[in-house]
Amino acid sequence: MRYVYPCVLTPEQEGGFSVTFPDVPEALTCGNDKAEALAMAEDALATALAGYVQEGWDIPIPSRTTSGQEMIAVARPLSEDF
Numbered sequence: 001m002r003y004v005y006p007c008v009l010t011p012e013q014e015g016g017f018s019v020t021f022p023d024v025p026e027a028l029t030c031g032n033d034k035a036e037a038l039a040m041a042e043d044a045l046a047t048a049l050a051g052y053v054q055e056g057w058d059i060p061i062p063s064r065t066t067s068g069q070e071m072i073a074v075a076r077p078l079s080e081d082f
Contacts, residue, residue, distance in 0.1 A: 003049060005062045006069040007041050009034060021072075023060040024048050038070060046074045 005024060009017045012030070017037040021027040027048035031037030052059055065071055 003045075003059070003062070003074045004071050005045060005060075005074075006065040007038075007045075007072050008069055009037055019044065021045060021048075023063050024052075026051060038072070041070075041072045042074060045072050049074060 005021050005027075007019050007021050007027075009019055011017055016030055016032045017034055018030045019028070019037050019041045021041075021044075024045060027041075027044040029037065029040040029044035031040050049059060
């Protein structure tokens with residue numbers, strides 16, 4: 001099963017981008033450029049969702065993408081993260 005969530009990339013004053021997920025606030029990361037930030041976003045999302053599984057919490061339902069957001073997919077099984 002694939003999980004696909006919207007993320008927000010925010011340019012940082014000192015350079016690079018921070019990444020947040022409106023539906024998964026525990027998934028936070030950053031990168032030196034947009035490509036690196038998006039690559040790091042998949043790992044941050046997978047790790048956060050694996051934490052939900054470990055804690056027995058419900059996996060959040062992804063919201064629809066709004067203007068300026070990117071979609072990030074987690075393709076690997078969440079149970080393999082722990």
